[in-house]
Amino acid sequence: MSACAAITFSPCGSTAKTTPPSGREFPRLVIYLDYAATHPMTATALSAYAHAAAVPGNPASIHAAGQAARELLEEGRAALAAALGVHPLTLTALSGGTEADNQVLLSSFPGAGGHLITSSIEHSAVLAPARFLAARGVAVTFLEPDASGQIDPEQLREALRPDTKLVSIHHANNEIGAVQPIAELAEIAHAGGAKFHTDAVQSPGVLPVDLLSWKVDYASFSAHKWGGPLGVGLLYVRRGLDLPPLLLGGGQEKGLRSGTQNAPGLYAAGLSLREAVAAQLQTHAHLRALNDRLTARLSGHANVRANHTPAGSPKVASFTALGADGEALLMNLDFAGVCVSAGSACSAGTMQPSHVLSALGLSDADALATVRLSFGFQTTTGEIDEAASALLRAATASRA
Template sequence: MIYLDYAATYPMTPEALAAYLEAAALPGNPASVHAAGQAARERLEEGRARVAAALGVDARTLIANGGGTEGDNHVLLGVAQAWEEAHGQPGHLVTTLTEHSAVLAPARWLESRGWAVTFLAPDVQGRYTPEQLAEALREDTALVSIHHANNELGTVQDTPALAAVAAARGVPYHTDAVQAPGVLPLDLTGWGVTFATFSAHKWGGPRGVGFLYLKRGAVLPAVTLGGGQEGGLRPGTQNTAGVYAAGVALTHAEAAREETFAHLTRVRDRFLAGVADIPGLRVNQPADASPKVASVTLPGADGEALLMNLDLLGVSASAGSACAAGTMQPSHVLTAIGLGEADARATLRFSFGRATTETEVDAAADALRQAAEWSRG
């Protein structure tokens, strides 16, 4: 099998798996005061400290949680709750049409409950400008939420410039940065973001583990109730083994980030060169997009048939976000940048990792050529 779906999930690295098994063997609850509990607490906090060091932030600004979806929901719903408690009425949210469903779903839920929501429209490459954001801000804007790197196109936003616009108006800024660690440089403090969300399985850690960054002084109430774990913001017994393994995985990923970026650029460009002669094929993302992703459209082909044929030929790819798979709806990201429904359905996403080889992308290019002939035939 040639696995080219790293944007959906990154296979757990050997180092992370070994760390997970080591910590999972510990019997204690990290909240317990006895020796077994404190041994678990040490692994939990070591994992958090490793993630914080890799991201360049204070470990006390990271809340361990269940992943990007939980973090995105916590920010949007928590900020909305705090705003309504302070102002006695709904406010205004600014986000974009190309966000992950983990942002779009709570945004639309808030809209159904009286919130005003501005969904910024992207240009044809999926970008947003500071001027566009400045025009959208209002006196009652409670939050801006714009992703850093898009999971389908790889388009990277100018997060520092966008966050500066929000900061100048005193508006908290959230970025879903799930696709960045281990590939793109991160500077949460320098960017000036208020909140950022991460998922460990995107960098070779375990699934079901993530982190929410809160800038010092940020106001964010809990949206679930229970114990006092994670400063009371995310109650429930922490996933000690998951957090520890996530930290080990990110330590390795960030240490090799520049090398990884260069490698991903080579294999992505080799893949795109290998499929360039497929009749009608179009590349969707900008040249300076994250090299982790290649989005290609084959007009006249059926995306579902393409994926099935690729799978039969031993290649794993996707038609867009894994969280939207099986909905039978065209990608909202692709339609937002101007693709028609038919072309959106004829678009595939190939995504690459550190283990992807040139031999694999050559074989995948040949497989896509064959799958396109079958689908169009």
């Protein structure tokens, strides 16, 4: 569940105005700290999208307008491929990370039998299809993390079986920021005869992504996590591999993903990823400073406990307000104009304990009293300081 869920985003620290159908305006001062849920579209992405959206053609049409749209689509794909260091033909455009994860897992197990290995702290876009496969007769092993959220490579080695077809482990966790040793895990999976998939949705523009040196077979990405448009995802499939499609129809995307292609979205995604990757070192340093500053501001308070790992992604921080009511905590932060999440944004509205925090050993009460704050290059130190003070006030008010 996200605080500030009813407010449209405006640049950090400015007055946001939400205009409902009635026409009435609600000015709010917003500190947006939910970049792990979605990164606001950058100026580059907005400009690129507007430019491409002005071209009326369907990329599958052979007339001039269609071919103009096709040119923009492939220019976006080429920019994405260059930013990720892979060949453009290895990238399939689809609707987001959830579809990419489902595509890999479900297509890898078209029938009963076989063995899947994943972890208990994956995003629900991996866990839900894993459980679906388990119900259809696929054996599924869920690796457990240590107290810092790390998956032990030796645990993977011991879990491999002769019938293991796929291992799916994410790169950076979306709730606590733990970063997994993908290259080592992929090597172990391959030694056991299995393919390897990683959900790297939270990584581009913040952490180095090197699909070729990682030697992964599949990888999932989502443009709105780095400042591209919503509804644009990528699936990397190593050259020489094939997956059966989940969607049948016009045969777009080399037959893997039928449906009219989103040329404006892919073009904007490509240009914004190129920009994000070019600035990755500076962004990482900025986010690290923000994360450290927030952690230092809150670490001296006995009733606030950090859950994120200092060695993990600097984009994400997680804090438990011990003894607080979780729903009241989010509401009080919302009233203070601080936009955060309780766990993953995809579980918004459920107010269920986070499966990630439960896997780390937190009680249900503590997991429900936990908030995730996540940062972007636009976040300022002043906003971090205000957010820290607001969190402490909200925690106190939520214990009453």
